[in-house]
Amino acid sequence: MMQNTEAMVGYPEELKEKETSFAMKQNTEVMETSITMKQKTEVNMVGYPEELKENAALALFLVSLRYEVLDPKAYFRLEELKRKTLGNSDDIDTPKAKKRAGPSQKSRVVVKQEGAINVEKDFPGCLGFTQDEIFEMVNNYKPPRIPPVPGLEGLIGRCSEPFEKQLTGSDVRKDQCRLAMSTADVQKNLMPLLKEDEKIDEGIDVVTYDKYGKEFDMVFKVWSEGRMNVLIRGWKTFCNEHNLQEHRDFVTVWMFRRLDNDKLSFVITRRTLPICEEIKRRRMPRKNPSI
Template structure:
């Protein structure tokens, strides 16, 4: 069958239009694909930022926590140098504790410590000693019958800076961390002298009374401007036994 000229022209035009239609579809698909690809390329950056954000927050929190810890401790060189210049005498001053009367026999090296919240806690009611100090300075002065144990305490007389005598118990607390403490009278003692946490530092000695031969302590205090617990650096430098 032969096509006339009009039919042939129509077929050619239709074929040409179909080619261009298919080309437009391909171009549109290619453009769509490019846009989607671009969005996908951008998504990892957003996801990466999301993944890094919690890490940055955690790091910031750690730094903030560290800075808070630093602020919660007294670690200045000024405080360190001030404490290093304070050298307690080797024996308790008689004029301070005993109206000048000589009562001190064998005597330990002086101890001193910054009073903490737990030292003044009404529920705990005890003054703690460093174990190293007790082993080196106190135990050698005690007879076997006087040495505190897990189920054994020693009664002692504690003299304050006004000469008043207070009865307490020297004990060993056995637990996760063994400690030696003065208790059973410590609360009344620190209340009487109005001790305050952090700013008050107690200075004391254990000695054997010349007349009674009983074990005694003499404890006084000094007040500084410290408002926070001392750092480990300062404690290790100052409180050496």
């Protein structure tokens, strides 16, 4: 490739001319090769329907993306888009698939680390984002008052206010098999929906829906040790099917009663953020304190 002007300072003029001539020759050869390949492709596709031509061009473009170098923000946006498009990767990242996967099967996408502003210092584990950006992503989220779940339209009666929780390591560990919820969230949002004969200490059978309307049988109860509010039993299946991860995944929880049978039910959805450690929520500071 052609050397830039600064890199060639001090070169003898004769060497500069040879270097420039060689680089120009290389560029010309590359351009000629590209033109030839394009012409051959066009010749080979003569008579092809336009739709097939477009599909072939798109396929080549997608293949080239495997080696694209991305900045961290673009990477995580694409990851989130992939999750949404492919059903949160639930159909791909199954436990069986994980067992088959080896080191060579890791993603080829390269996360570009250049340009991160003191990320490790500001917020360790959050590559490419400052502390304020992370808190903004966490605190500015406002879930809908009623969960938009297919199949539940017109069936949601009394419904709690939604609350969000960042998943911890114990929430997703196979030997724990429970989703722990804070006492404050449970007392404020969930307890008002319980009937007198529903004893949370004994455990209440509930149906939990994911964002697609799939049902998971769980039990809502309080563990006597530490008085921890939890969802158990079906939580492990839910966690595995949705490939939930500690710290990165935040789950939003609603509890409601069905209008058709008055049964207590939950809806749990998740969103994924580029976070690798526990976040302590705080109020975002105002940009102009005098206002």
